[in-house]
Structures are given as structure tokens and as C-alpha cells.
Amino acid sequence: MKxxxxxxxxxxxxxxxxxxxxxxxxxxxxxxxxxxxxNKSSSVEGIFEINPDKNNNFYTQFFIDxxxxxxxxxxxxxxxxxxxxxxxxxxxxxxxxxxxxxxxFTYKQSGKIYEYINDIDILHFHNLHGGYFDIRLLTExxxxxxxxxxxxxxWLYTGHCAYTLDCExxxxxxxxxxxLDSYPAIRKDNTKINQQRKREIIGSSKLYIISPSKWLMHRxxxxxxxxxxxxxxxxxxxxxxxxxxxxxxxxxRNVLEIEKNSFVLLFIANHFYSSKAKDYKTVVExxxxxxxxxxxxxxxxxxxxxxxxxxxxxxxxIINKEYVKDKKTLSLYYQAADLxxxxxxxxxxxxxxxxxxxxxxxxxxxxxxxxCEQIINGIALDKDxxxxxxxxxxxxxxxxxxxxxxxxAVIDFLFNNKPLLDRMSxxxxxxxxxxYTAEHIANAHYDFYKQVLKTRINYNE
Numbered sequence: 001m002k003x004x005x006x007x008x009x010x011x012x013x014x015x016x017x018x019x020x021x022x023x024x025x026x027x028x029x030x031x032x033x034x035x036x037x038x039n040k041s042s043s044v045e046g047i048f049e050i051n052p053d054k055n056n057n058f059y060t061q062f063f064i065d066x067x068x069x070x071x072x073x074x075x076x077x078x079x080x081x082x083x084x085x086x087x088x089x090x091x092x093x094x095x096x097x098x099x100x101x102x103x104x105f106t107y108k109q110s111g112k113i114y115e116y117i118n119d120i121d122i123l124h125f126h127n128l129h130g131g132y133f134d135i136r137l138l139t140e141x142x143x144x145x146x147x148x149x150x151x152x153x154x155w156l157y158t159g160h161c162a163y164t165l166d167c168e169x170x171x172x173x174x175x176x177x178x179x180l181d182s183y184p185a186i187r188k189d190n191t192k193i194n195q196q197r198k199r200e201i202i203g204s205s206k207l208y209i210i211s212p213s214k215w216l217m218h219r220x221x222x223x224x225x226x227x228x229x230x231x232x233x234x235x236x237x238x239x240x241x242x243x244x245x246x247x248x249x250x251x252x253r254n255v256l257e258i259e260k261n262s263f264v265l266l267f268i269a270n271h272f273y274s275s276k277a278k279d280y281k282t283v284v285e286x287x288x289x290x291x292x293x294x295x296x297x298x299x300x301x302x303x304x305x306x307x308x309x310x311x312x313x314x315x316x317x318i319i320n321k322e323y324v325k326d327k328k329t330l331s332l333y334y335q336a337a338d339l340x341x342x343x344x345x346x347x348x349x350x351x352x353x354x355x356x357x358x359x360x361x362x363x364x365x366x367x368x369x370x371x372c373e374q375i376i377n378g379i380a381l382d383k384d385x386x387x388x389x390x391x392x393x394x395x396x397x398x399x400x401x402x403x404x405x406x407x408x409a410v411i412d413f414l415f416n417n418k419p420l421l422d423r424m425s426x427x428x429x430x431x432x433x434x435x436y437t438a439e440h441i442a443n444a445h446y447d448f449y450k451q452v453l454k455t456r457i458n459y460n461e
Contacts, residue, residue, distance in 0.1 A: 001449060002032040004120045006113065008130035011041045011325060014351040015127045015152035018237050025442040034116055038132025052107045052132055063090035101188030103160055110134040117145055122449050124148040129155045129162065129184050135201055142205040146452050150210040153348055156198060157223035159191025160184060163277045163346045171222055182276050199224045206230055208452045212237045212349035213370025231455065233448050236374065237351050238441030239432065244331050244358035246429060252336035262298040263415060266337035268352040270305045270323050279343035279366065279402065286407035291316035293412065302333060334359035339414060344368045345401060354436050357428035362421060363396030364410050372398060376431060385413045390420065395428045
């Protein structure tokens with residue numbers, strides 16, 4: 001069986017990591033795989049690029065090349081705005097549509113996919129936003145080959161946003177959007193038209209849908225996508241258990257130059273300061289209060305995903321770091337920590353939570369979306385945390401959104417119950433090995449592909 005996957009890039013966030021992981025495992029096990037990406041950064045074999053910034057006419061290419069050079073200095077505001085201006089000059093029609101709030105589908109390089117599909121059995125698409133692919137091709141492609149589409153977020157059925165938060169308009173008709181600045185942001189409210197365009201494209205396509213969580217699959221079933229689904233399956237995201245695994249805590253701290261005898265809390269979220277999907281404010285407030293009532297202990301809070309100002313106040317050290325792309329380095333942070341803390345306003349599936357558990361790191365997280373499915377909760381949301389009826393199989397504790405008091409109580413309770421924390425650590429490793437290893441997930445995909453091929457309908461007849 002030969003599979004062609006399509007993804008935004010080969011090295012980036014969770015969705016891209018899933019595609020790369022599947023690609024490598026399929027090729028390792030002789031299941032043939034090709035990965036087509038918007039932007040290629042790695043040297044992994046079998047990955048090819050659909051780069052919308054390449055192979056344009058001379059005029060367009062000249063200004064795009066100037067823009068890309070300016071983007072090398074994007075930390076300088078002048079160069080940042082210069083790059084934007086040069087891209088506008090390069091593609092004036094695209095720039096105009098952007099100013100009007102229209103989502104862009106006109107990416108001619110998407111046609112490169114036809115060079116690879118002749119001997120392909122399965123076309124597997126991941127995130128289609130990210131400025132690289134023309135989703136209008138789905139209709140024609142679904143008549144040629146079976147299309148498996150993994151929704152890692154909610155973008156495909158909304159007027160622009162990847163996460164709907166507390167908005168329910170996606171179920172009927174988007175418009176009067178209160179979250180225009182949510183990723184992927186738009187400048188003007190044309191969400192009704194954007195959603196209608198997707199409705200028409202998806203409505204004329206036939207798709208096999210994968211979701212990483214039951215929570216997201218339920219929402220998909222309530223959207224217009226449901227009318228185009230031939231078959232669907234929930235397949236959780238997995239991790240490389242050979243890389244994300246327990247290790248000597250103090251050796252890891254030594255490598256990362258973290259105080260050996262500290263209590264270390266870890267939080268990872270890309271662009272956590274600005275992301276509406278994440279709730280950094282709740283986490284950091286709980287950590288500050290935790291440090292204030294445990295003044296005899298050195299507390300280290302590490303937030304990875306956005307560069308900020310590092311602070312040390314009394315017994316609390318706050319370290320903010322940019323997103324760590326190197327997985328081996330990232331695993332060191334999990335291995336060096338005592339507790340993983342996560343606050344999300346919405347989450348289809350918390351890949352960092354699975355990575356943390358794989359390293360034996362218990363989790364305290366908001367009870368949001370797919371997170372509730374991946375954590376074995378220690379105690380019910382409405383129960384006193386000091387209650388002795390704590391789940392023996394727990395891998396973490398769930399708390400309500402924005403509940404700083406509960407976050408604080410749980411962190412402090414676990415800090416003062418090391419035997420319980422150690423037992424939860426063992427539970428975490430076992431839970432991941434039994435359910436969320438990359439091999440488990442690859443096999444689940446392969447089984448679904450076989451099912452798809454068995455039930456494939458020839459739409460050309």
C-alpha cells in the first residue's frame with residue numbers, strides 16, 4: 001500500500017509532527033509513504049515541497065525573494081513591515097483579498113500533487129490551512145483517489161478560526177465574528193462567505209475522516225462536513241516512546257542547568273502569550289500562589305513556546321523559552337520536571353500532555369475537549385482534593401477552566417504527597433505504552449486505510 005500525505009510542513013507543531021511520524025514509521029515498516037509539505041525543513045527522505053513562494057513569474061518571484069530576505073530580520077519592526085509590503089507588491093490580488101477578510105485558496109503550486117498520485121492508493125490530508133494548498137482540489141481528487149482527511153482542529157468547518165472557543169455559530173452560519181484575531185486571523189469579517197465556500201467544496205467531495213478525539217468527532221458530526229463523510233474513525237495522536245521516556249531527573253537538570261533540588265513545573269504551548277486557545281494567565285497565577293505558600297522550597301516554572309522575560313522573585317524562578325523544535329532537547333525538559341501543568345480554553349488533543357506522561361510526568365490540566373479522554377483523572381471536579389478516594393490508576397488531575405484556586409490546591413496537594421506523585425508517574429508511563437505509542441497509532445491508521453480501500457466507491461462510474 002502506498003500513501004501520499006499532505007501537511008503544512010515537516011517540522012513544526014503537533015499536526016505536522018503526526019504526519020512526519022506516520023511517514024517515517026510507514027517507510028520503516030516497508031509501507032510506502034510520500035509526504036508533500038508546504039515548506040520543507042528536514043532532510044528526511046521521501047518528503048517533497050509544495051512551496052507557494054517558488055516557481056512564480058519573474059516579477060512575483062523578485063519581490064517574494066526580497067520579502068524572504070527581509071523576514072530573516074523580522075525581529076526588527078522595520079524589516080517586519082517591509083517584508084509584508086513586499087509580499088503585497090508581489091501578489092496584489094491576494095493582498096486585496098486578505099484586506100477584505102477572504103481566506104486564500106489560490107495556490108497554484110498545489111497542482112504539484114498530480115505528479116505523485118498515479119501509483120498512490122491513499123491520499124491522506126492533514127491541516128490544509130497555513131497558506132500552501134488550494135482546498136478546491138479536494139472535489140476532483142476525491143473522485144480519483146480515496147481521500148482520508150485528519151482534522152487536527154476546527155478550521156475546515158468555520159469561517160476562519162482553528163478553535164471555536166465559546167462560539168457556536170459554526171453549527172449554522174458564521175458571521176459577526178467576535179474572534180477575528182484568532183488563528184488564522186483575518187482582517188475583516190467575511191466569515192459567512194468563507195464558511196459558505198468551504199461548505200460548497202466539502203459538499204461536493206466524499207471523504208474518510210479521522211479525528212484525534214471523540215470530542216472533535218462529535219463536533220464534526222454536527223457540522224456540514226458530516227454530509228460528506230463516507231466513514232470515520234477516532235485515532236488518538238501518539239508519541240515516540242523510545243524518545244519520550246523516563247530518565248534520571250537530576251542528570252536532565254544538570255544538562256539544562258536547572259537547580260537540582262527545586263520543584264519544577266513545566267508548561268508547553270506554542271505562542272502561549274497570544275494564543276486564545278491557551279490560558280497561560282491561570283497557570284502562572286496558580287504557580288505564583290503555590291510558591292508564596294511554600295517559601296522554603298525553590299520553585300522553578302518553565303514555560304516553553306514563546307520568548308519572554310525570565311524572572312526570579314524570592315523562591316520562584318520563571319523561565320520563558322521559545323518553542324523547542326528538537327525533540328531530544330524537549331524530552332529533557334519533561335524528564336527534568338516534577339509536574340506538567342496545562343490550561344487550555346479549547347483543545348482537540350493535547351500532544352504535549354501525552355509526551356509528558358510518556359516521560360513519567362503527572363499532569364494537572366483543565367478539563368477541556370479531548371484532554372478529558374487522554375488523562376485518567378485522579379478525583380472528580382467537585383470533590384475535595386484531600387479526599388482519600390483518589391483513583392489508583394490516575395495519570396493526572398482535571399480542573400475547571402480558569403479555576404486558579406483549584407489549580408493551586410491540586411498542585412500543592414501533589415507536592416505534599418510524593419508517594420502519590422511517584423505512583424502517578426508509573427501510571428503515566430504504563431498508560432502511554434498501552435495506548436499512545438507511535439506504533440499503536442501507525443497501526444490504527446494502516447487498519448483504517450485497509451478498511452477504506454475495501455469499501456471504496458468508484459465515483460467515476
